[in-house]
Amino acid sequence: MFDCDVLVIGGGIVGLSTAYALTRAAPGTRVTVLEKEHALARHQTGRNSGVIHSGIYYRPGSLKAKFAVEGAAEMVKFCAEWDIPHEVTGKIIVATAREELPRLHALVQRGRENGIPVRELGPAQISEYEPRVRGLAAIHVGTTGICDYGAVSERLAEASGARILYGAEVTVIDRRAWGVAVRTADGRVVRAKVLVNCAGLHCDRIARLAGDDPGMRIVPFRGEYYELADPSLVRGLVYPVPDPAFPFLGVHLTRGIDGGVHIGPNAVPALAKEGYGWSVVRPRELGATLAWPGSWAIARAHWRYGAGEMHRSLSKRAFTEAVRRLLPVVEESGLRRAAPGVRAQAVLRDGTLVDDFLFREAPRTVHVLNAPSPAATASLPIGREVAARALARL
Template sequence: MAAYDAAYDCDVLVIGGGIVGLSTAYAITRAAPGTSVVVLEKEPGPARHQTGRNSGVIHSGIYYRPGSFKARFAVQGAAEMVKFCTEHGLPHEVTGKLIVATDHAELPRLHALVQRGRENGIPVRELGRAQIAEFEPEVRGIGAIHVGTTGVCDYGAVAARLALLAQDAGASVRYGAEVRVIGRRGAAVAVRTADGAVLRARALVNCAGLHSDRIARLAGDDPGMRIVPFRGEYYELSPAARGLVRGLVYPVPDPAFPFLGVHLTRGIDGHVHLGPNAVPALAREGYAWRTVRPAELAGTAAFPGAWRLARRHWRHGADEIRRSLSRPAFTAAVRRLLPGVRADDLIPAPAGVRAQAVLRDGTLVDDFLFASSPRMVHVLNAPSPAATASLPIGREVARRVLAELR
């Protein structure tokens, strides 16, 4: 692609220095060498929010509707993530995981997952009660499936490496550059950052995660949805209790609720995380109950979809809040899978916030959501498994923005 015109500071501006934004910048430099890319990240370094605050799981793609972006990108992304970590010497391990039924009512859903996994091309093995102990001696259930392609890695390290690779290819990554104003001026997109700097580009990519809908509106586009933040709270097992869990153990998800439930994850550092639950966050970066941003909370409260969502899922929501406020209640959820755990074995761990797109009718957007307008591409919904799928997502976004340039 031809070098950018002197009237522009770059060809493409990418807003957001999480794993999706950095993967997009990297993909643009690979797909169209010579394209000038600038990444603007408001934090002092990469991956400070969703990317750096998750459980580090490389998801297989077993849960997702066949043919969806999530299914295709997760299956492809899991293999690519393992290869990427191997090639760049980043810590990772393909551990496999168990999805365990603890109640007979869960068995039909477990069998449906087996079928879905096979439709998505994922190796799945069904296990009986006795076979569970071969993988996890302390876990109890009446049936399970083993998914061999699941693993763990350090997504913060992956994001940092993507930033370096993009920079090596000529991209610029600017930290501490919060975007305050976006405008279209003729054939250009102009952005002003908090320090007063103005940059002009031929196209813009919005990978702002928790702020993606706000950035879209700032750019003059109606995203048709709103990000409703959910805090995922974790505990970890005390050093003395870590031996209770060998790898990754998940419950059978409830299709009526959009989250996977409390699960057990031995991370790449050997620590065992328990969680997350999912409670409404009182700020987009609300990593604790005490973090409240009234303007953001008012924006969520004024959105009709948030109230419709609350009415639809209030029973599940009440249970999640109870587990948030009560360690015994959280322990009881863990004990369904791991009966040997005690409340004293649980140590509070850092929380994360999930950027969940919600439509006006209260529907949670289940798949990755992209939108385009002249000279702009918005990534409006990229929850889990976005980190797993970040390499193919980056290529997809790069394809879309390069089409805008052409």
């Protein structure tokens, strides 16, 4: 009667980590993963900057802090075991204005509360790490690293032993007392005892298909990147002091596992769930975003910040000026466009930007409704958390 025990929707790193955790915790559990694309990790997982985050930014006691600190160590170990390219590089967070110094000091305290090794730096010590970076003060975070999350996803899929169905966009979910039946766009029907929603950008739609009110909507934000034409200008990872009023870290410089240096992202509203450029517009998805009251509450609360992000999106010169705060030697001609990404930001009806991971449970169903950065870093402990909830429903 059942095609599998647990059906996971979404072949990104969270869905694959869940499949991996399910078969580790309960050997013999039959797991199927539905992925609407024809390959794994084609959206958030495959379009991020590849950073293994330390957990320094996150409120002590939050799931983000707990999972990031655990997940960073586990991700390094997983990459080593599976021979996946990775490196523990450390990073510096740099204050370039006096008003940022109290926030930098607060990060020091937060890092220590989260058990993260932090070293405070003066201007001369900044130059020891990054000779061309300028700032008033900085902190060095030793546990930050980089890896290839696409390769991690492939290994998780392999190690899980799950059956993966590609080109399987979910169109109908029929939840009954006996289990769940899912129909895909190509007419396939898969029956399972428990459903796990790890659909990322589309998790709110999947929740509604299952008959559940998620109490939030995914509002997509596009992150736009450049890369340095001369990657020798930066040795490692350089971040600004983040503004705690907004859930984005600001324009930063990241040396990737391939040796290139990515710069960004700025964050602008995307006009589709997978809106990787201004020309990508999906009226139905845009209409759903505009119909959600929380979207307008965000606009009212953060319009000044948003206007600056839009300006940097449309003006390479403005983007370059933002980079020059950290790296004064960079010129506009030294930046080249790089592939953008889209962040799935959960927004409540009142406009609250959901800051932590968000899980909801319903009969025979577990929904992952917010898994922003550091989800890739924290994917192994997140997978265990979701798997435990799913197994409890078996």
